[in-house]
Amino acid sequence: MAQIKLSNLKHSYYPNPQGPEDYALKEIDVTWRDGGAYALLGPSGCGKSTLLNIISGLLMPSEGRILFGDSDVTALPPDQRNIAQVFQFPVIYDTMSVRENLAFPLKNRGAAPDKIASRVQEIAEMLDVVEMLDTRAAGLSPDNKQKISMGRGLVRDDVNVVMFDEPLTVIDPHLKWKLRSKLKELHQRVQATMIYVTHDQTEALTFADEVVVMQEGEVVQIGTPVDLFERPQHTFVGHFIGSPGMNVLPCQATGDHAMFEGHEVALEGPVTGDGGTLTLGVRPEHVAIGESGVPAHVTKVSDVGRHFIVEAMVGQTPLKAVLDHGAPEQGSEVRLSFDAAKTRVYRDGWIATQERGA
Numbered sequence: 001m002a003q004i005k006l007s008n009l010k011h012s013y014y015p016n017p018q019g020p021e022d023y024a025l026k027e028i029d030v031t032w033r034d035g036g037a038y039a040l041l042g043p044s045g046c047g048k049s050t051l052l053n054i055i056s057g058l059l060m061p062s063e064g065r066i067l068f069g070d071s072d073v074t075a076l077p078p079d080q081r082n083i084a085q086v087f088q089f090p091v092i093y094d095t096m097s098v099r100e101n102l103a104f105p106l107k108n109r110g111a112a113p114d115k116i117a118s119r120v121q122e123i124a125e126m127l128d129v130v131e132m133l134d135t136r137a138a139g140l141s142p143d144n145k146q147k148i149s150m151g152r153g154l155v156r157d158d159v160n161v162v163m164f165d166e167p168l169t170v171i172d173p174h175l176k177w178k179l180r181s182k183l184k185e186l187h188q189r190v191q192a193t194m195i196y197v198t199h200d201q202t203e204a205l206t207f208a209d210e211v212v213v214m215q216e217g218e219v220v221q222i223g224t225p226v227d228l229f230e231r232p233q234h235t236f237v238g239h240f241i242g243s244p245g246m247n248v249l250p251c252q253a254t255g256d257h258a259m260f261e262g263h264e265v266a267l268e269g270p271v272t273g274d275g276g277t278l279t280l281g282v283r284p285e286h287v288a289i290g291e292s293g294v295p296a297h298v299t300k301v302s303d304v305g306r307h308f309i310v311e312a313m314v315g316q317t318p319l320k321a322v323l324d325h326g327a328p329e330q331g332s333e334v335r336l337s338f339d340a341a342k343t344r345v346y347r348d349g350w351i352a353t354q355e356r357g358a
């Protein structure tokens with residue numbers, strides 16, 4: 001296993017890129033700790049596959065370096081990078097048994113038969129597939145085939161990194177949550193560096209110790225699931241993570257307060273910088289209904305089981321609140337207050353308030 005460092009990586013699919021818009025990856029600088037569980041999260045087209053292909057060696061970056069520990073692997077082909085990959089669709093040999101499939105990566109590397117037998121048994125136990133070991137892979141369900149594919153990715157204990165590319169795509173929705181938590185458990189037991197690529201926030205937040213959020217070829221935030229929820233560094237993170245996402249509202253700001261639809265709103269701390277377009281960011285969970293605050297007209301109330309989602313208009317601007325109880329009537333006039341410690345201003349999308357005391 002190894003620490004992975006991506007240093008000043010840039011990639012363009014064009015031979016003569018003219019500007020930032022010609023780059024699939026704009027400038028990536030990240031270090032992944034040895035043994036950590038990471039997710040690369042972002043919408044389709046943000047550059048996740050490009051980055052994965054650069055790490056695995058299928059693609060040579062236009063600029064920058066990839067280091068595994070102290071070795072620069074930028075120029076090495078995939079077979080010399082010592083990586084295990086699990087893809088969207090199962091990669092297994094139908095004619096072999098489950099046992100032979102799991103043993104294959106070890107056998108290929110010339111591991112001793114007793115080591116192969118014990119490691120295959122160990123991985124099969126972790127994945128709950130012991131009873132299938134002597135079944136031919138051809139007869140397995142797609143879910144089980146993908147489980148075996150994962151097992152093949154995890155069976156070697158000498159790889160630099162295990163990379164998962166949207167591995168739950170073929171899994172039945174009702175089994176997804178099971179495998180999501182299984183993968184987390186596997187990481188804790190296997191202790192390998194793992195990178196999990198997905199556009200699904202639940203998968204990323206369940207699996208990873210740290211999530212790398214990407215948008216249009218850029219990393220917009222790297223943080224724990226709590227960091228991403230509690231203090232989004234960019235409105236994209238606020239909106240992409242959470243359900244519903246963060247309210248992003250037009251505003252002006254001075255000192256430590258903002259003006260929103262003609263009402264003063266207290267912020268977490270003083271506004272920094274100047275110029276650009278300002279927006280106010282507050283998560284629906286941090287909007288309350290009470291006696292005082294910004295007047296609003298309730299347009300919709302949805303009971304989603306664990307809480308209510310209240311949609312309201314403040315002047316011309318729609319926003320959402322999440323309430324555990326005490327939901328107002330649709331059509332009623334209410335007052336909304338924002339939790340000041342969780343209310344921030346963003347300048348051109350990037351956070352522009354200082355945390356009090358920071």
Ligand SMILES: Nc1ncnc2c1ncn2[C@@H]1O[C@H](COP(=O)(O)OP(=O)(O)OP(=O)(O)O)[C@@H](O)[C@H]1O
Nearest residue numbers: 013023024042043044045046047048049050051199
């Ligand atoms: N071979 C290619 N030639 C030219 N442009 C490409 C090529 N592959 C990807 N791109 C472009 O690079 C950008 C990033 O694509 P990439 O496939 O890395 O994103 P992604 O986040 O993995 O999306 P998805 O989840 O849909 O695969 C996109 O704008 C895409 O159109």
